[in-house]
Amino acid sequence: MTKSPIDGENDPEPAYVERWKEHTTGFDRVRSVAFGLQEPRTAGWIAGEAYVSEPTTRDHLTRLVDLGILVTDETSGGRTYYPDPIYSRLTALRELVNENTAAELAEQAATVQRDIEEWQQEYGVSDPSGLRATVAGEELSADEAQTRLRRADDWMSAKYHLSLLRDAIDHYDTYTARPSASA
Structure with a gap:
């Protein structure tokens, strides 16, 4: 599938798209687009972003679902796809x-924890949802409201990253263990 600009159906694709298509397979492009989704999308939307025909995209998406990389949902707008949270x-x-070594993971966790504690002190709230609530509850400029909403998103991301770091630290020996070969 070829995207074309609104003003010209026959305009050539941008050079980066031509290079992307030249150096990747359709499957790779569909997987890349689908795995980067932040919200569920239809096969047609993914096909457009990946520059692959919709029928081929559907085949690739089915394969990715079978592999446990994506999950699907049936909505009123059709079937949507998004990255499987467990796989991710x-x-x-x-x-x-x-x-990373276990020590490096611990350093990263300490840094993220410190950031979270600073946000708690700076805004006087205990979590990102509390920070979002301050946007509606206080007299703020539009810029400050946007800053707080972005900070709440950063905070949510930091909490998730901290949970990953803690999991990696707690199970580091298990995750890095290699079975011995039997003779």
Whole structure:
């Protein structure tokens, strides 16, 4: 599937799209788009973003669902796809333990915990939802309201990352253990 600009159906694709298509398979592009989703999307939407025909995209998405990488949901707008949260978590854990020592993970966890504590003190709330509530409950400029909403998103991300770090630290020996070969 080729996206074309609104003003010109026959305009060439941007150079980065041509390079992407030249150096990747359709399956790789569909997987890349689907795995990066922040919200459920239809096969048609994914096809457009991946520059792959919709029928081929549907085949690739079915394969990704079968592999446990994506999950689906039936909505009034049709079937949607999004990354499987368990697969995503395990992939992130694998990356953390492969790229860090237990001591490095502990340092990262301490840094993230310190950031969270600073946000708690700065805004006088205990969690991101409390920070979001301050946007509606206080007289704030539009810029300050946006800053607080972005900070709440950062805080949610930090809490998730901290949970990954704690899991990686708690189970580091298990995750990095290699079975011995039998003779």
